[in-house]
Amino acid sequence: DVQLVESGGGSVQAGGSLRLSCAASGFTFSTTTMYWHRQRPGSGVELLGNIDHKGRVAVYTPSVKGRFTISRNNAKNILYLELKGLKTEDTGMYWCATYRSRGQGTQVTVS
Numbered sequence: 567d568v569q570l571v572e573s574g575g576g577s578v579q580a581g582g583s584l585r586l587s588c589a590a591s592g593f594t595f596s597t598t599t600m601y602w603h604r605q606r607p608g609s610g611v612e613l614l615g616n617i618d619h620k621g622r623v624a625v626y627t628p629s630v631k632g633r634f635t636i637s638r639n640n641a642k643n644i645l646y647l648e649l650k651g652l653k654t655e656d657t658g659m660y661w662c663a664t665y666r667s668r669g670q671g672t673q674v675t676v677s
Contacts, residue, residue, distance in 0.1 A: 567592045568590075568591075568667040569591045570662050570663065570667060571588065571669055572587065572588050572661055572670065572672040573589070573672055574586040574672060576674070578676055578677075579677060580652060580653055580677065581651060583649060583651075584648075584649045586649065586660055586674075588600070588602075588669060589643065590643045590645060593664065595640060599619065600636075600645045600664060601613060601616045601662065601665075602614040602615055602616070602660065602661070603660070603661055603663060603668070604656075604658045604659060604674075606657060609658075612626075613626045613627065614634060614647070615636050617636045617645070623636045623637075633649065633650050633652075634647060634649050634650070636648075647660065647662075652674075653676060655676075657675050658673075658674060659671040659674075660673075
């Protein structure tokens with residue numbers, strides 16, 4: 567079964583940084599395009615960006631360009647989302663996904 571387990575969320579002050587991880591198993595991670603999403607309180611789901619199997623990144627949400635970085639380690643089956651310059655409006659649930667599956671998510675709270 568596909569498993570995606572996020573970690574690294576938490577509470578941080580505005581301007582701070584976090585690195586989220588997504589441990590993947592149950593599929594061929596190294597050939598799979600991966601996605602990061604978030605949902606902020608009272609808002610819909612946002613596609614933050616994706617990274618293909620070769621590490622090419624497409625960032626979709628303008629508000630995170632230049633602050634968030636997606637990367638992956640195919641040898642370890644781990645997807646990363648580095649968050650810098652965090653703002654209170656970045657508070658929300660963040661999760662990783664494949665085209666068909668998603669993890670439970672990790673909460674990020676910025677105060």
